[in-house]
Amino acid sequence: MLAISCDSPGTLTAVDKDMPSRGDGEVLVRVRRIGVCGTDLHIFTGNQPYLSYPRIMGHELSGTMEEAPQGSTLAKGDVVTIIPYISCGHCSACLKGKSNCCRNIGVLGVHRDGGMAEYLSVPQQFVLKAEGLSLDQAAMTEFLAIGAHAVRRAKVEKGQNVLIVGGGPIGMAVAVFAKLDGGRVTVIDGRTDRLDFCKKHLGVDETVQLGDGDKDRLSEITGGDFFDAVFDATGNSKAMERGFSFVGHGGTYVLVSIVSSDITFNDPEFHKRETTLLGSRNATIEDFERVIAAQRSGGVPDALITHRMTLTEVPEKFSGLLDPAAGVVKGMVEVQ
Incomplete structure (x- = not known):
């Protein structure tokens, strides 16, 4: 599958990676949209202090379900959004219901490889059905949840x-x-x-x-x-x-x-x-649910997406998102 690796500051490379294998309790998502945020731009410019290279960026994600465990409430073809803050579930913060500041947190695209790729396998508790939302809307839930x-x-x-x-x-x-x-x-x-x-x-x-x-x-x-x-x-x-x-x-x-x-x-x-x-750090599932409800009711403007590119165009066009003259609010990467 195609993935985009940030090998070092300023260097993006298209790489051919093996399809991820779904582990126990995980779901396989076909990634369809990747929102670009300030963290991604900081990784690209070398100004993200909590990161090691190379890294596959991408944590504002939407896609469609490809494969889920038997008995899952998620089914093939469902439009989904991903909570990228992979929390441990057993530390003191998680036990207080504050998984957003988990002591062992691993954020997709920052602490571990993210979703700037065609497929991604993640624990199913971090995947939410985004029924009634477009792929664009589902990809915006993460930064809106913050x-x-x-x-x-x-x-x-x-x-x-x-x-x-x-x-x-x-x-x-x-x-x-x-x-x-x-x-x-x-x-x-x-x-x-x-x-x-x-x-x-x-x-x-x-x-x-x-x-x-x-x-x-x-x-x-x-x-x-x-x-x-x-x-x-x-x-x-x-x-x-x-x-x-x-x-x-x-x-x-x-x-x-x-x-x-x-x-x-x-x-x-x-x-x-x-x-x-x-x-205020990250967001919790309650915040994601509120965002999804607000998007369904028309409370969030679609005009936030101002720039688009395909996954294959990322190495060539990504740096253009840094230009203030371009008037970028939200860049969106489309995966075909």
Whole structure:
């Protein structure tokens, strides 16, 4: 079968691999769509700290069932999505129902080879039937679930002022579910094209251009109170530190992005606001189920997919997704 290997930063190679053999309790999926996310781009550019090369990328996946164990609820031909966070099921986090931060987690496409290939065999508990969804929609459930999980962590309520710092795909996913929960959503970013996209396609209430006077504008939007919930989706340590100042009194700050460095904040300001600080990692099956339900009901815009390529075109075209001028929101790889 065809697979795409990232042999080293900047190098993608089409390789012919043996078909995966289905192990006990596993299902064989014919991969049909692979969403490209920031993690994949970081792997390609050599900026992913938790990875060894070579690696087959791909963790935003949809496909059709090829083979399942006897008695499975999954049947050949079913459209499925894959939860790529392969958790152990027996560590302290898993036993608390927090498989998203399993102590022994192995994320497809990061810690182990992923789905940028024609077939993939995975434990069946990480494969969800996506009945009623298109292959495109099913491939978007993973990054949308990260946003849904972050919003659930913050317990966003109707009428609350919500700020999303960073208008990339993860920030957009947060915006979608913060809006669905009734939040009044503002997005701040340095790229006008992404702000325009959020306004036009996601229906966010306000957008703010990063730069001089941006904090004054955020204050004006909230009548000087700032925000009940702030989400960082920048992956930039300085932005993450600055985000503390956008949290209103009694508010919550959720770090959705991650950096391999320390984050510091002013303790008197933190205590004065009685800020709640939360990390948000990956997503759980409950978040995937919420995303699938929202997609079925039309609550998620299809416009998020802006660029396409086939699996065979990946070595040639993948680097083009890095060009800001291309206006990429979500790249999608199609497997024929």
